[in-house]
Amino acid sequence: MSDPKQKYPEAYEICEKFMLNKQHMDEIVNRLTKEINMGLTRDTHPRATVKCFVTYVQELPTGNERGKYLALDLGGTNFRVLLVNLINDRDIDITGKTYAISKELQEGSGIKLFDFIARCLAEFCKEHKMEQSNTPLGFTFSFPCKQVGIDNGTLVAWTKGFKAEGVVNQNVVELLRDAIKRRGDFKVNVVAILNDTTGTLMSCAFNHRNCKIGMIVGTGSNACYVEKTANTQTFDGYLSSTKPNMIINCEWGAFGDNGVLDFIRTSYDHEVDKQSINPKKQIFEKCISGMYMGELVRLVLLELMEKEAIFKGQTSQSILIKGKFDTSFITEIESDQPGSHRNAALVMDRLGIRTNNEKDLGCLRFICETISTRSARLAACGLVCLINKMNVKDLTVGIDGSVYRYHPNYHRLLTENMNMLLKGSVKFELVLSEDGSGRGAALIAAVCAK
Template sequence: MPSNPQNDFPEAFEICQKFDISEEQMREIVHRLTKEINMGLAKDTHPRAVVKCFITYVQDLPTGKERGKYLALDLGGTNFRVLLVTLKSESEINIESKSYAISKDLMEGPGKNLFDFIAECLASYCKEMHIEKENLPLGFTFSFPLQQVGINKGIMITWTKGFKCDGVVGKNVVELLQDAINRRGDLKVRIVAILNDTTGTLMSCAFANRNCRIGLIVGTGTNACYVEKTSNTEMFEGYQTSNKPNMIVNCEMGAFGDNGVLDFVRTSYDRAVDKQSINPKRQTFEKCISGMYLGELVRHVVVELMGKGLLFKGLNSQAIQEMWRFNTSYISDIESDAVGVHRQASMVMDQLGIRTNVEKDLECLRYICQTVSTRSAKLTSCALVCLINKMNSKDCSVGIDGGVYRYHPHYHRLLTENMNMLLKGSAKFELIVSEDGSGRGAALIAAVSA
């Protein structure tokens, strides 16, 4: 943090104080999230719970002995990928993949068109790899809220991330994709498992780290899954009779706070960003944490200070006034400069049509970025500590993926420091970057289930 923001830019300091979360507030957040998770797990409270805690039907973690060829399909944003994963040994995994862009028309048009397009890309990839006749098992990573009713059956709850295709919500997405594949008649593939990116992240890490118990995504969106005792997962029919002790639970944690329990730490800027989003009053926790929103929070603060003539005096641009124009990646860029250096901040503002080398302004911009990203990391730490406590784990690994975690220069350190502060030595943990959870993890689930 700058040496003395309170003296150097008191108005910005005052605004940024609103984003600060004390240790006491963090402990309260852990307490409230624990309560919400318990509601999501229990049969009688699940229907009204905001943190849904969906059963994934994945009860086996990888043993490290899985072998063979598997397909994976990863749909979770504006690009999707097809992967061919060959498990050769515990340390040798061969992955070949190809990405395909999804147009705005497909994102907002009929669901049938989207699934036909995915099937078309899958078919062309399989022909390219000469595996179209092999009838390989496929793991399907579908990173949208989903209620699983079986390992290969998932009912779409709601679109997020800018998608709004008709005819998908309330339907089994595995069936929609399998129908699209069957309509083509030129491809043999069986979808053996559907999962979301958090489950894939956990599985991908667990292949090499046996004590991985949490999968976390901090990217465009945010979510986590963890290993729960099967006997606690009341939404699972066999929760009392299952001979398997564990069940991976997909928290759908982004919705934490949709019932108002986070209002005590939200700011007027959060409410403004929420109002202009495509899903107002939904995904409250995610909007304080994830890459889709952090840049926009910074932009709101910057624009307010500019409007008062307190920042970038006499300068303005169309770009800085444009909603969503301040990318979250800019925050990582700005914070990656050494303290007292403002090269990246100057370049970012230049891209936004504001040419300036005024040290104090650029220092202030960095301070705003640090404030918003630090709060994101603190909230994420609360969630991880909540899950570690929930599992009563004394030592576990956390598999993490997503651009905010991967590319922000201080995020890992901020998580570690804040988790240690909250845990006070009660548990050991290791944070590991998950290698391609949504691809490799999907193939591993296909391997474990097939």
């Protein structure tokens, strides 16, 4: 590609603010390490931004787990109920159903939300003739939770657009059990609560024994990793536990909530944050995840259009609307073959701008690449921080989420940037985790039921 600095000077001037060099990245790794240590330490935990919650999951799958388990996966606008049959260490049979959660339920009363979940769970159990089976169930609840037991998780704060009343500071497992009790027409045994990163790690570890990290880059971003139990001071039994390891749910989306990432944030990041439903919260996530990447591109585009530096003479109502530039558009635009801008033209057409101007469409792609490259670099910093923390030389990282799954270059960008930071000192493999929130939840249920 010809030099974008020469080709799109105005766009380059803006995009340069999003570009991270190795010095920035090393500094981010150092700062995140400090925050993680604060989260793990009892005295500093209350004021830590990266909470490093104990998951109470101390054992990884052995590959010998067998039997039927239920999984309930709530982490966004849809939730799923799954029946997972662990046949042998290779074959896992999964049947499931997805249910949409309306905006009313997301923002209404918590009791109504959990009653709805219980209703769907009841329907599913009836369909599979297992109403009275009392099957062990793993509950994937992908919102920040403080756990005080494997089946006791208190919601710290809603994220991802949810704000149902009466749920924050409550044990969500109890809310689910109460809703099931209110119905009284079926029995399940809720044995564990986990978040999607823990599920991702468990699911990947079933086939990759050296999986030590689970990461999500989708609507949100978070990671968990295997820590030595002796380092997890917020766990009461941290010194007396006979089990050497503990999965820690970092909740790294909140990294930077205390200002330590301000040195790399742009005016566009501040704008996205200000317009969000949780200003000044989840700062790292807002620089990385799918919920925000498209909006960053839209803000950059708007400014360039106002300066008439791109799509000159073209206007569109759509582009003026917050959230109209979906992150999936970035994936489509970057999937164009070299020299072709077919997808880019189609995306702009959908937004009410008809153009075949090669230079403008090339510029649009450059903006998208800038935003997704920064996302991958920040995620790489996070992973390298955890790898250094565990001091391992060979591991697998299980990854899930729409950005990692569908973006054409994300895997490559992560790998390249991790190698640059680790200088080849660690052998790692990044693996797309197969349905962590479903399969992983069932595996935790299996490990607990054992």
